[in-house]
Amino acid sequence: MLNAASLYDRVRRAVPPIEWATFVDDIDAILALKRERNAVILAHNYQTPEIFHCVADIVGDSLALARKAMTVEADVIVLAGVHFMAETAKLLNPGKTVLIPDLGAGCSLADSITAQDVRLMREHHPGVPIITYVNTSAAVKAQSDICCTSGNALAVVKSLGVPRVIMLPDEYLARNIAAQTDVEIIAWKGHCEVHERFSVADIRELREAHPGLTVLAHPECPPEVVAEADFAGSTAAMSDYVGHHKPARVVLMTECSMSDNIAVEHPEVEFVRPCNLCPHMKRITLANIREALEKNRHVVTIAEEVAAGARRAVERMLAI
Ligand code: 13P
Ligand code: SF4
Numbered sequence: 001m002l003n004a005a006s007l008y009d010r011v012r013r014a015v016p017p018i019e020w021a022t023f024v025d026d027i028d029a030i031l032a033l034k035r036e037r038n039a040v041i042l043a044h045n046y047q048t049p050e051i052f053h054c055v056a057d058i059v060g061d062s063l064a065l066a067r068k069a070m071t072v073e074a075d076v077i078v079l080a081g082v083h084f085m086a087e088t089a090k091l092l093n094p095g096k097t098v099l100i101p102d103l104g105a106g107c108s109l110a111d112s113i114t115a116q117d118v119r120l121m122r123e124h125h126p127g128v129p130i131i132t133y134v135n136t137s138a139a140v141k142a143q144s145d146i147c148c149t150s151g152n153a154l155a156v157v158k159s160l161g162v163p164r165v166i167m168l169p170d171e172y173l174a175r176n177i178a179a180q181t182d183v184e185i186i187a188w189k190g191h192c193e194v195h196e197r198f199s200v201a202d203i204r205e206l207r208e209a210h211p212g213l214t215v216l217a218h219p220e221c222p223p224e225v226v227a228e229a230d231f232a233g234s235t236a237a238m239s240d241y242v243g244h245h246k247p248a249r250v251v252l253m254t255e256c257s258m259s260d261n262i263a264v265e266h267p268e269v270e271f272v273r274p275c276n277l278c279p280h281m282k283r284i285t286l287a288n289i290r291e292a293l294e295k296n297r298h299v300v301t302i303a304e305e306v307a308a309g310a311r312r313a314v315e316r317m318l319a320i
Pocket of ligand 2: 082110192194
C-alpha cells in the first residue's frame with residue numbers, strides 16, 4: 001500500500017529531506033482519508049511537488065482537469081487548484097461532492113469581469129459570439145456562448161466559423177490568439193497577475209546569462225513576451241514540449257511550481273527558474289487538503305439559475 005515513505009523518491013529532487021519530514025504525517029493521513037471517503041484529488045500543474053506528485057490522482061492543465069472531472073466515479077473530488085476549476089468540476093459532474101480546500105483560492109482573471117459586464121458586451125456587439133476563458137465564475141460562463149482554455153482557444157475561435165468574436169476576459173490571451181487567425185477578436189482588459197509581470201527584458205537577460213536557453217511562455221503573458229519566446233502553450237503544452245524536445249536548458253515563463261514538477265521527471269534538462277508565484281494556487285496545502293477531507297469542506301455549490309447555462313458553455317467547448 002502507498003505511504004509517504006514509499007513516495008519520497010518521486011520528489012527527492014524537488015523537496016529537501018528536512019522539508020519532507022514536515023509533510024509525512026499529512027501525506028499518510030490524506031492517503032487514508034481518500035480511501036475512507038472514496039475521494040480523488042485533481043491537481044493543477046501549478047500545485048507544489050508534494051501535492052502534485054504525492055497525493056494527486058489526476059494532474060494537468062485546466063482543459064485536462066475539466067475533461068477528467070467529467071468521468072470521475074469516486075464520491076468526492078478535492079480540487080487542488082483555484083475556485084473556477086472546482087466550479088468547472090462541479091458543473092461537469094454535478095452528482096459528486098466537490099471540495100476546494102481554501103475558498104480564497106481565486107484568480108485575478110476571474111475577478112476582472114462580472115456577469116453584468118458580459119451582458120453589456122453582448123448589447124454593444126449584437127450577434128457576435130462570446131467566448132469566455134474557463135478562468136471565470138460560473139455566472140460569467142452562463143452569459144457566454146462557449147468557453148475556451150489556453151489549450152484550445154484557437155480551435156474554439158475557428159470552430160465558430162464567423163469573422164468576429166468576443167473573447168473574455170484575458171486581453172493577452174485574446175491578442176495572442178488574434179495573432180494566429182484572421183478572425184477579429186474583441187477583447188476585455190483582464191490580466192493574470194502572475195503572467196503580466198514577465199517582460200521582454202527578462203527574456204533577453206536570461207538568454208544572455210544562459211546561452212542556448214529555450215524559452216517557453218504561457219499565452220497569458222503579454223504578446224511581446226510570447227513573440228520573444230521559442231514556444232507558447234498551455235501548461236500541459238509546455239510540459240509536453242519539454243518531454244518531446246528535451247532542451248538542454250529551458251525556462252518556463254509561468255508559475256514557479258511548473259518547473260519544479262517537470263524537473264522531477266527530466267533530470268537531464270537544466271531548468272532556469274525565475275518565476276512568479278500565484279498567491280491563489282499557493283493557498284492550497286497538504287494541511288488544508290487533509291482538513292477538507294476530514295471536515296468535508298469547502299463544498300462547492302453552483303446556483304441553479306446559472307448552472308445550466310454555464311454547463312452548456314463548457315460542454316460545447318469539450319465537444320470540439
Ligand atoms: P492552463 O489551462 O494552461 O493550465 O492555465 C491555467 C492557469 O490558470 C494559467 O495561469
Ligand atoms: Fe489566475 Fe494567473 Fe493564478 Fe492562473 S496563475 S490562477 S490565471 S492568477
